[in-house]
Amino acid sequence: MFKILKKSKKSNARLGILKTSHGEIETPAFVPVATQATIKTLTSEEVKQTKSQILICNTFHLHLKPGEKIVKSSGGLHKFMNWNRPLMTDSGGFQVFSLGFGRDLGVGKILKNDANNTNKKIVSIGQQPKFLKITDNGVWFRSPVDGKKLFLNPKESIKIQKSLGADIIFAFDECTPPTADYEYTKKSLEKTHRWAAESLKEFKKGEMTSQLLFGIVQGGKYKDLRIESAKFIGAQPFDGFGIGGEFGNDKKIMEKMISWIISELPENKPRHLLGIGYLEDIPKIIKAGIDTFDCIVPTHYARRGIAFTSSGKLDLRKSLFLNDKKPLDKKCGCQTCQNYKRNYICHLFKANEITAMRLLTSHNLYFFNSFVEKIREEIKKGKL
RNA sequence: CCGGCGGUGGCGGAGUGGCCAAUCGCAUCAGACUGUAAAUCUGACGGGCUUGUCCCUGCGUAGGUUCGAAUCCUACCCGCCGGA
Numbered sequence: 001m002f003k004i005l006k007k008s009k010k011s012n013a014r015l016g017i018l019k020t021s022h023g024e025i026e027t028p029a030f031v032p033v034a035t036q037a038t039i040k041t042l043t044s045e046e047v048k049q050t051k052s053q054i055l056i057c058n059t060f061h062l063h064l065k066p067g068e069k070i071v072k073s074s075g076g077l078h079k080f081m082n083w084n085r086p087l088m089t090d091s092g093g094f095q096v097f098s099l100g101f102g103r104d105l106g107v108g109k110i111l112k113n114d115a116n117n118t119n120k121k122i123v124s125i126g127q128q129p130k131f132l133k134i135t136d137n138g139v140w141f142r143s144p145v146d147g148k149k150l151f152l153n154p155k156e157s158i159k160i161q162k163s164l165g166a167d168i169i170f171a172f173d174e175c176t177p178p179t180a181d182y183e184y185t186k187k188s189l190e191k192t193h194r195w196a197a198e199s200l201k202e203f204k205k206g207e208m209t210s211q212l213l214f215g216i217v218q219g220g221k222y223k224d225l226r227i228e229s230a231k232f233i234g235a236q237p238f239d240g241f242g243i244g245g246e247f248g249n250d251k252k253i254m255e256k257m258i259s260w261i262i263s264e265l266p267e268n269k270p271r272h273l274l275g276i277g278y279l280e281d282i283p284k285i286i287k288a289g290i291d292t293f294d295c296i297v298p299t300h301y302a303r304r305g306i307a308f309t310s311s312g313k314l315d316l317r318k319s320l321f322l323n324d325k326k327p328l329d330k331k332c333g334c335q336t337c338q339n340y341k342r343n344y345i346c347h348l349f350k351a352n353e354i355t356a357m358r359l360l361t362s363h364n365l366y367f368f369n370s371f372v373e374k375i376r377e378e379i380k381k382g383k384l
Numbered sequence: 385c386c387g388g389c390g391g392u393g394g395c396g397g398a399g400u401g402g403c404c405a406a407u408c409g410c411a412u413c414a415g416a417c418u419g420u421a422a423a424u425c426u427g428a429c430g431g432g433c434u435u436g437u438c439c440c441u442g443c444g445u446a447g448g449u450u451c452g453a454a455u456c457c458u459a460c461c462c463g464c465c466g467g468a
Contacts, residue, residue, distance in 0.1 A: 035420050056419070094419045103421075110418060144421040175419075216419090244419065275419035296420050303423050304416095319412085349423095350411095357423060 001212065001239060002270045002291075008379055012262060012289035015379045018240075018270050020086040020167035021210040022078060025053045027270065028286045028379075030277065030372045031088060031294035032365055036061050037071075037081045039299055039365070041358045044083040049335055050362055051369035053085060054167075056294045059160050060092035060152065064145055068163035076165030087166040088294070091157045091199075093173035093192075093216065093244065094275065096139050100129030101177040109275060111178040111249045121179040125187055134174060136191060154198035162209060168272075170242050171199035173216040178246035185220040192218045193232050200236060212239035214272060217261055221248050226257060230264035240270035243290075247276065251284065258288040279308055279371065286375055287384065298364035303357045305349050308367045314342070316360065321346035334366035 006015040016027040032039055032047070034055040039047045047055070057077060062068065074080040077087055097109065105121045133140040138153025157172035173192045176185050196215045203213045215238035219225030233241060243261055247254035258273065265271060270291045277285075277295030285293060298308065305317040309329035314321070316328075324342040336345075336359045348356035378384040 031419095033420065040420080041423085058420080061420085088419095090419050095421090098419090099421065106425095108418070112416090170419080173419095242419075247418095273419090278418060281418075293419090295418055296422090297418055300417070300420065300422070300424095305423095306417095352423080354423075 002268065004268065006379060008287075008384060009382065010384060011287035012259065013286050013375075013379050013384055014289065014291070015376060016270070016291055018086075018291065020054075020212065022084060022086045022167050023053075025086055025292070026376060027291040028372055028375060029053050029292045030282075030368050031056050031272075031292055032299060032368075033294050033296045034081070034083075036065065037077060039361065040303065041354065041361050044081055046358075046362060047083070047365065048085070050365035051373065052365055053369075054088060054292070055083065055085075056088040056090055057081075057164070057166060058092070058095075059089050059157055059164065060095040060141070062089070062164060063092070063152075063160050064143055064150070068160045072163040072165070078165065086168070088168040088272075089161045089164050089166040089170065090274070091161065091170040091172040091216075092152045093157075093170070094175045095141065095152075096132070096134060096173075097175035097177055099141060099144065100132050100134070101127075101179075104130050105177065105179060107178060109175065109178060109246050111246065121177075123177050123180045123184050125181075125183045127184070136194075138172075139174075154195040155202045158199050158202040158213075162203075162206075162211065166211065168212045168214060168240070169203075171196045171213065171215045171238070173218055173244060175244050176218060176220050176246075178221070178249075180220055182222055182225075185218075185222055185225055189218050189220075189225050189229055192216065193229070196233055196236060196238075200238070214238055214240040214242045214270075216242040216244045216274070217265075218245045220245055221253075221257070223257070223260060226261050227264055230261040234265040238269070240272060240291075241265050242272045242274050244274040251281070254281070255284045255288050258285060258290065262289040277368075279368070282368075282371060283375060283384070286372075286379075298368045299361050302360035302364045305356070305360070306364075307345075307360050308364050316342065316345050316356070317349045318346070319350075322350075328360075328363055329367065332363065332367060332370070334363045336360070336363040336366075 001019050003017045004014050018025040018027055031054050032052050035058040037057050071080050101123055131142045138151055141150045143150050154172040161169035172195050174188045176188050215233040215236055217229045217233050219229040247257050273285050273290045273293040277293050305315055307314045307328045310331050321342045326342055327337040329337055345359055
């Protein structure tokens with residue numbers, strides 16, 4: 001199921017093969033985000049041309065729309081979206097944060113350094129988000145689609161994920177806000193741990209499945225909680241592990257935190273870092289021992305006009321690119337860079353044409369995947 | 385030539401005597417975004433500097449009324465519509 005081909009002598013990085021019933025993933029690997037069973041703006045065939053090995057879809061969103069029944073009756077997620085390579089589904093645990101305190105406080109999972117503001121945003125025990133209710137047994141959501149009430153707990157989430165049929169699925173957790181105090185985070189962690197056990201229990205029910213279940217380590221920015229969580233989750237019979245939540249607002253801290261966690265996880269199982277991956281983070285997290293990681297950045301930024309290139313980020317909405325006849329990145333082998341120039345893409349953004357987003361999405365994914373591919377090469381050669 | 389309507393910032397378009405450098409769109413410029421409520425959000429957007437409850441210029445042009453006019457009056461110029 002997971003084979004480690006090589007361990008770095010210079011860091012905790014490792015080269016591996018993660019086997020699923022829809023094929024193998026060379027790790028470390030980047031996992032593009034296909035929340036609603038699509039990489040926004042691209043068809044699955046187009047995504048295949050971006051060197052993407054595996055995608056991650058979202059349980060919460062697919063439960064809401066179109067509902068797991070429709071997906072299942074269509075032959076499962078792979079067939080439904082015409083993607084025959086491996087898939088993951090996130091459990092909905094992140095939506096506990098993003099639709100909850102994240103939305104209320106206007107914060108992302110990584111806190112920025114505006115110290116004055118964060119004091120007002122501290123979340124402590126007993127507090128509830130405006131639009132959802134977090135109980136010991138699960139979470140009541142208000143649907144962002146139509147306002148309907150909707151309940152998710154470990155049992156529900158796993159049931160849904162089984163119906164969806166991704167190769168790798170995740171335990172249901174509470175992703176805590178980065179402004180949560182120690183008490184809140186501790187209490188939440190106990191819940192996430194209980195939910196992990198319940199997720200496992202539900203996973204084992206019924207007919208055998210070739211799906212893999214990953215548990216999720218939480219604990220916020222608190223070292224002892226992170227270690228406690230890694231020990232607890234690591235000891236459960238999961239097929240692999242996700243690491244969720246925040247990682248401090250300092251890049252050095254992030255690297256350290258991941259290292260604490262990873263040192264407590266079984267070595268022979270894959271580790272997925274949830275939702276991290278600015279380009280500059282990638283070498284660091286891989287060196288810390290991460291095998292797979294997902295991030296919305298390449299696709300999300302693409303739709304905002306940002307292209308990632310070997311010479312930095314480019315904002316293709318800026319007028320200066322109207323006079324730039326170079327490809328996005330001379331060194332890039334993607335379809336966009338083979339066929340189009342910066343001035344054309346800039347024009348498309350200014351004219352509000354959807355093709356602009358398609359061209360950048362395709363490029364950014366190819367660029368991220370190539371970036372990680374190079375890192376795999378470096379590990380192979382003993383350089384990293 | 386006569387009659388009607390109208391001319392406001394890069395554009396569209398509010399405002400119809402003091403609270404107007406002028407609501408709001410768009411465009412432009414700058415910034416943000418890390419398990420996607422996100423083709424989104426935030427800020428700037430007449431000029432100046434000592435960046436202020438500061439100064440200057442400004443609502444077609446030129447005059448007038450008024451303590452005070454983008455807003456009222458007169459003439460002229462321009463646009464659209466209708467009539468000779």
